[in-house]
Amino acid sequence: MSRADTRMKVFGAAMELIAEQGYSATTVEAIAERAGVAKGTVFYNFGSKEALFGALLEFSIGRLAEALAEAAVGETAVEKLDAVVLGQLRFFEQYGPFARVLLAEMGRTAWLDAVTQLRARALGVYAGVMREAVAAGEVRADLDVETAATAVFGMVLTVSIERRVLHPERPIEDTHATLADLLHGRLR
Template sequence: MGRAATRERLFAAAIELIAEHGFAATTVDQIAERAGVAKGTVYYNFGSKAGLFTALLDYGIGRLAATLAQAAEGREPLAALEALVGAELAFIGEHESFARLLIAEAWRSGGGDWHRAAVLIRERAMAVIDDALRAAVAAGDLRADLDTETAAAAVFGMVITVALQWRTLQPGRPLDEVHQTLMDLLRGRLAG
């Protein structure tokens, strides 16, 4: 197995374990065992559990931001916003454990990696939503006085919260229905 594949397995194991037990309660031994590698492999690739977590945040948030950017690319502003909401829902549906980790861990403290996670989410993922909102305001599709930065955070948070509720309590509900409900809410609030 190559280094990239090993890192992917370690990320997947760490995401699951941290989402299940929390960062503090998850050990390097547990991560290595779940990934099917020796404990030394974690240290070789990341230096420490904290190093693994920092790389995990970069990796997961980077993938989310890339997914969002790809969804919005080349679309008119309101179509981009709709695509962003759908892409975030789909990403969370596919990477539910990572979303749980972000909700449970990344926002719980103002220091260290947790603060860094909040900054990365803001700079990478929410910024894509902010760009779409700004473009919609500039195009006259949304009200001119819209605080796009706060609205972007609200959209991001609303989608991640609804997506986790959907995956946990209504897993049989079609993604399209959830997406449509969110878009109905957004259209009414942002344009009015």
């Protein structure tokens, strides 16, 4: 198995365990066991539990930002915003443990770099599309884009988790339609 494959197995195991029991309760031993690798392999690849979690956040935030950027397609900025919301819903549908980890663990000051990266990369997609909507006159000119981007991202994150846990049978398109209706009413 290549080093990249090993890292992905460890990332997957760490994400699942941290989502299930929290960062503090998750041990390197448990991560190694779930990944099917030796404890030393985790330390060899990451150095420490903290470095593993930092690398995991960096990797996951990068994938999220790429997914949001790829989703930002539409004829108007508001259509792009709707597409980004749907892209975030789909991303968290596929990577549910990451959504739970973001909600539970990102408030820690130890992960300030990850929060900064999340703000710049993932929320930056939302902010960019919203700036475009303001410039095109599609939304209120006085919109605080940075706050709105954070609010929309957080709303979609929370709704994604709730949908997975409480309403897994609800089609993602129905959830998206409700969120789009809320956004359209408030942004204009």
